Amino acid sequence: MMPTETETRTEPMAEANASAAAPQIAEIIDAIVKAFGAERTRLMDIVQAVQQRLGWVSDEAIRAIAAALGVHAVEVEDMVSFYAFLNRAPKGRFHIRLSKTPISLMKGAAEVAQAFAQAAGVSIGGTSADGQFTVEWTSDIGMADQEPAALINGTVVTELTAADAHAIIAALGQSQTGSNPLPLFPGADAQGAALPHASVASNLAQSGPIVFRQGRRGDGMRAALTRSPESVIQEMTKAKLRGRGGAGFPTGLKWKLCRQSISAAHHVVCNADEGEPGTFKDRVLLTELPDLVFDGMTIAGYALGARHGLVYLRGEYAYLWDSLQATLQNRRRLGLLGHNVCGCEGFDFDIRLQLGAGAYICGEESSLIESLEGKRGAPRDRPPFPTDRGYLHQPTAVDNVETFACVARIMEQGADWFAGYGTRESTGTKLLSLSGDCPHPGVYEVPFGITVNELLDLVGVPDAAFVQVGGPSGQCVAPKDYGRRIAFEDLSTGGSIMVFGPGRDVLDTARQFTEFFVEESCGWCTPCRVGTTLLEKILDKILGDRGTLADIAALEALANTVMRMSRCGLGQTAANPILTTLRNFPEAYEARLRPESFLPRVTLTEALAEAIGLQGREPVAEEQRT
Amino acid sequence: MSESKFTFTIDGIEVEAEPGQTIIQACDAAGVYIPRLCHHPDLEPAGHCRVCTCRIDGRSSSACTMPAAEGMTVESDTPELNDDRRTLIEMLFVEGNHFCPSCEMSGHCELQALGYRLGLVAPTLPYLWPERELDATHPDIFIDRNRCILCSRCIRASRTVDGKSVFGFEGRGIHMRLNVDAKSLDETAIEAADKAVHVCPVGCIVIKRTGYRTPYGERAFDQAPIGSDIEAKRARGKK
Numbered sequence: 001m002m003p004t005e006t007e008t009r010t011e012p013m014a015e016a017n018a019s020a021a022a023p024q025i026a027e028i029i030d031a032i033v034k035a036f037g038a039e040r041t042r043l044m045d046i047v048q049a050v051q052q053r054l055g056w057v058s059d060e061a062i063r064a065i066a067a068a069l070g071v072h073a074v075e076v077e078d079m080v081s082f083y084a085f086l087n088r089a090p091k092g093r094f095h096i097r098l099s100k101t102p103i104s105l106m107k108g109a110a111e112v113a114q115a116f117a118q119a120a121g122v123s124i125g126g127t128s129a130d131g132q133f134t135v136e137w138t139s140d141i142g143m144a145d146q147e148p149a150a151l152i153n154g155t156v157v158t159e160l161t162a163a164d165a166h167a168i169i170a171a172l173g174q175s176q177t178g179s180n181p182l183p184l185f186p187g188a189d190a191q192g193a194a195l196p197h198a199s200v201a202s203n204l205a206q207s208g209p210i211v212f213r214q215g216r217r218g219d220g221m222r223a224a225l226t227r228s229p230e231s232v233i234q235e236m237t238k239a240k241l242r243g244r245g246g247a248g249f250p251t252g253l254k255w256k257l258c259r260q261s262i263s264a265a266h267h268v269v270c271n272a273d274e275g276e277p278g279t280f281k282d283r284v285l286l287t288e289l290p291d292l293v294f295d296g297m298t299i300a301g302y303a304l305g306a307r308h309g310l311v312y313l314r315g316e317y318a319y320l321w322d323s324l325q326a327t328l329q330n331r332r333r334l335g336l337l338g339h340n341v342c343g344c345e346g347f348d349f350d351i352r353l354q355l356g357a358g359a360y361i362c363g364e365e366s367s368l369i370e371s372l373e374g375k376r377g378a379p380r381d382r383p384p385f386p387t388d389r390g391y392l393h394q395p396t397a398v399d400n401v402e403t404f405a406c407v408a409r410i411m412e413q414g415a416d417w418f419a420g421y422g423t424r425e426s427t428g429t430k431l432l433s434l435s436g437d438c439p440h441p442g443v444y445e446v447p448f449g450i451t452v453n454e455l456l457d458l459v460g461v462p463d464a465a466f467v468q469v470g471g472p473s474g475q476c477v478a479p480k481d482y483g484r485r486i487a488f489e490d491l492s493t494g495g496s497i498m499v500f501g502p503g504r505d506v507l508d509t510a511r512q513f514t515e516f517f518v519e520e521s522c523g524w525c526t527p528c529r530v531g532t533t534l535l536e537k538i539l540d541k542i543l544g545d546r547g548t549l550a551d552i553a554a555l556e557a558l559a560n561t562v563m564r565m566s567r568c569g570l571g572q573t574a575a576n577p578i579l580t581t582l583r584n585f586p587e588a589y590e591a592r593l594r595p596e597s598f599l600p601r602v603t604l605t606e607a608l609a610e611a612i613g614l615q616g617r618e619p620v621a622e623e624q625r626t
Numbered sequence: 627m628s629e630s631k632f633t634f635t636i637d638g639i640e641v642e643a644e645p646g647q648t649i650i651q652a653c654d655a656a657g658v659y660i661p662r663l664c665h666h667p668d669l670e671p672a673g674h675c676r677v678c679t680c681r682i683d684g685r686s687s688s689a690c691t692m693p694a695a696e697g698m699t700v701e702s703d704t705p706e707l708n709d710d711r712r713t714l715i716e717m718l719f720v721e722g723n724h725f726c727p728s729c730e731m732s733g734h735c736e737l738q739a740l741g742y743r744l745g746l747v748a749p750t751l752p753y754l755w756p757e758r759e760l761d762a763t764h765p766d767i768f769i770d771r772n773r774c775i776l777c778s779r780c781i782r783a784s785r786t787v788d789g790k791s792v793f794g795f796e797g798r799g800i801h802m803r804l805n806v807d808a809k810s811l812d813e814t815a816i817e818a819a820d821k822a823v824h825v826c827p828v829g830c831i832v833i834k835r836t837g838y839r840t841p842y843g844e845r846a847f848d849q850a851p852i853g854s855d856i857e858a859k860r861a862r863g864k865k
Contacts, residue, residue, distance in 0.1 A: 074792070074807035075791060075794055081797045359798075376798070381671075381673045381692075523799045523800065526714050526717055526721075534720070558713065561713045565686070567688070
């Protein structure tokens with residue numbers, strides 16, 4: 001019998017709560033671990049449940065989790081310490097995480113952050129003395145169309161202003177101190193208070209002919225189930241469907257390889273770890289058309305002979321959890337999931353949600369699998385590929401949310417219909433997430449092959465200074481290249497299109513993207529772990545007006561080493577903000593350069609400042625040279 | 627047929643391999659040295675340092691993790707790859723706090739030896755000067771994280787050979803550090819005889835009171851460059 005997953009994120013906690021009046025940490029944790037079957041692979045769920053119950057993950061909690069699972073504490077700590085959303089130190093009762101991206105900053109996030117910090121009486125990154133508030137920056141939270149945005153105890157608030165910040169802090173401050181150390185926001189504790197923008201706008205700006213066409217739930221699935229699994233895979237190949245996450249791997253081939261792998265079980269994984277800054281189309285898909293995505297996953301399950309589907313939902317999208325669970329539950333009720341799906345004898349399939357915890361790297365499929373197994377999100381070396389040895393070392397197909405939506409449409413309308421849109425190499429349409437200096441940010445469904453110019457016309461931007469296609473890991477495109485096409489064979493993108501108007505500084509943006517990779521490098525391999533930090537340092541020297549031609553050469557050489565030697569896609573693309581701006585905007589660098597053949601990183605004045613201060617004297621003339 | 631030996635080439639040299647061997651294992655056996663740091667012959671590969679990255683049929687991959695396959699064309703000893711390797715070694719030097727002249731492992735240290743072999747004269751990259759912790763609590767073993775290069779040899783050895791899991795990582799990215807399975811090392815199950823204590827390529831995990839048994843100048847890499855032992859196999863084979 002297949003397991004029927006009906007759990008919600010709160011049920012295990014509810015059990016734990018009910019088990020004792022004033023339980024000790026070890027008892028609480030024992031109950032949580034048992035609620036997840038004492039499975040080592042469910043460590044993500046276990047730790048998140050512990051954090052939700054206790055507010056943070058203390059050393060004592062780590063030892064208790066390890067003891068309950070029968071593993072070493074160092075292994076649990078290895079995992080917990082990896083994720084940005086797992087707290088190894090106590091945080092405020094209200095944990096405010098502000099999205100820090102070039103887009104949020106252009107929309108005023110710095111002022112909003114200052115306002116939050118001031119109202120809460122903390123410095124950014126700190127926790128207020130009364131333990132009420134923590135105010136921190138976080139990486140892009142998938143709200144580029146409605147920045148400045150923040151997560152408050154997991155709830156998303158968008159389009160914030162400094163005035164909102166004061167109102168929110170005031171309202172939260174008045175809320176009752178409940179038993180739960182991390183009250184949901186704006187849950188019962190905060191009721192009655194004036195809380196602006198406590199919701200996310202869906203922002204589907206333009207429907208297209210494929211993904212957002214009118215269709216009936218389950219139609220694609222029912223069509224698939226009348227055919228053989230092999231012919232379903234052939235249909236994907238015929239449609240020339242390629243992965244929508246950005247890499248563009250042919251879906252039919254991936255599925256064929258996965259199906260061919262002999263194993264006791266196969267797995268279908270939906271990559272909903274939409275972490276590329278500037279992307280939010282999966283958010284819109286999971287809001288508007290979750291059934292279509294689950295249809296696609298179920299079709300994949302049928303095609304691959306898999307009984308288990310997993311959705312890895314990024315931690316930033318925790319607010320979608322309840323509605324997605326309700327959708328899944330409804331599908332079970334309708335017979336679209338579970339035993340003999342749609343009456344198809346012998347086809348059992350169910351889907352479980354796994355919540356991530358703040359790690360961009362987990363969008364990389366092998367890191368995602370490691371995370372699903374309850375480990376730190378470090379990528380794996382390939383081979384073996386996930387189609388041979390993926391989740392639980394069994395054959396696994398990891399596909400993007402949008403890919404599954406396309407799968408369902410292809411089964412509904414046919415491969416030829418699908419391939420009638422787009423280009424020869426890139427069939428179908430693409431969901432693009434438009435943000436930045438454009439009047440109507442949102443998701444646009446457009447056929448592959450659209451030029452940057454056509455896209456800018458469509459969204460009403462006549463004067464873009466540069467366009468970041470594909471997020472930080474993509475390319476910074478200059479006006480001279482606006483004739484290029486959005487397609488796998490030209491400008492490839494998972495969907496992030498950030499528009500920068502006149503007056504925006506291309507190097508400031510490159511600097512912010514480089515900082516993003518420093519934050520999000522997993523640390524496993526040398527070139528990415530150390531290289532990203534060094535790139536940031538050299539870039540800082542140039543932006544600090546102490547760069548010379550030699551620094552440009554050093555920057556480029558280092559960037560190329562990081563690209564060539566890194567272990568996974570994150571590291572291999574981490575230098576792209578620098579490499580593509582060096583290529584497309586050399587004049588921006590040249591304008592910053594100093595004529596000297598060499599300048600040290602720090603001035604003599606800076607280097608001696610501490611010593612001079614300790615000596616309690618003024619610097620002499622010789623010490624003031626730069 | 628799948629159990630029979632096959633050949634591939636590295637830098638034009640034909641190498642024989644057995645099914646299941648990685649490129650680095652086959653090359654080691656054949657006496658062709660590929661520079662490496664985190665790889666250890668007695669441990670599962672982990673692919674951290676990337677120093678053994680080669681061009682394999684035109685694609686970059688780490689030789690320690692890539693299975694050898696019949697007819698592969700591997701490029702290793704090229705100016706471009708050696709430049710990148712030197713940069714990786716340099717990154718590890720500036721990431722930690724490495725003071726070779728005063729380090730008791732000078733001459734035994736694989737990081738230092740690779741720096742010499744690859745021609746790293748002086749680092750050109752900015753130093754990060756991190757604050758790193760020492761742990762001298764154990765009666766026989768000393769940890770100096772200033773010298774840690776996060777190669778995970780000790781983690782792997784403790785888990786798979788010693789069966790103790792004394793070590794793990796903590797944190798991520800540039801903040802990643804070597805962690806132990808207790809508040810301090812003396813509270814762990816580690817012993818000086820453990821494999822984990824003997825695989826450190828640098829001077830991070832050392833056994834107390836043994837540092838100067840072999841005088842400077844008489845140590846392994848004082849005598850011959852790193853990799854010479856492997857290359858000697860091929861030199862012998864040619865005779």
